[in-house]
Amino acid sequence: QVQVVESGGGLVQAGGSLRLSCAASGIIFSINVMGWYRQAPGKQRELVAAITSGDKTNYTDSMKGRFTISRDNAKNTVYLQMNSLKPEDTAVYYCYVRILGSPDSWGQGTQVTVSS
Numbered sequence: 001q002v003q004v005v006e007s008g009g010g011l012v013q014a015g016g017s018l019r020l021s022c023a024a025s026g027i028i029f030s031i032n033v034m035g036w037y038r039q040a041p042g043k044q045r046e047l048v049a050a051i052t053s054g055d056k057t058n059y060t061d062s063m064k065g066r067f068t069i070s071r072d073n074a075k076n077t078v079y080l081q082m083n084s085l086k087p088e089d090t091a092v093y094y095c096y097v098r099i100l101g102s103p104d105s106w107g108q109g110t111q112v113t114v115s116s
Contacts, residue, residue: 007022010112012113017083019079038089039091050069057069088114089112
């Protein structure tokens with residue numbers, strides 16, 4: 001079983017920055033993909049960014065240039081650096097871990113609130 005724990009959310013003013021972290025632990029042989037989704041009130045969950053074990057990244061267009069995803073494979077940890085934050089970035093951010101042959105594992109979510 002894989003445990004996924006996010007940290008780093010909080011309240012920030014528009015234009016500010018936050019860095020989210022997500023650590024996976026448990027019985028892990030090989031993590032294929034780690035990434036972030038977010039869900040704002042009344043909206044569907046949407047992909048923010050993802051990164052493979054080979055450091056190939058994928059971003060949703062609205063986050064490109066402002067958000068940067070990175071990972072430390074030795075620590076089974078993924079990071080999301082968020083710059084130039086906007087009020088519309090306010091959401092709960094969820095980390096997920098994809099291991100080949102297993103269902104995705106999700107964290108409990110961390111709240112990011114951007115004030116105008």
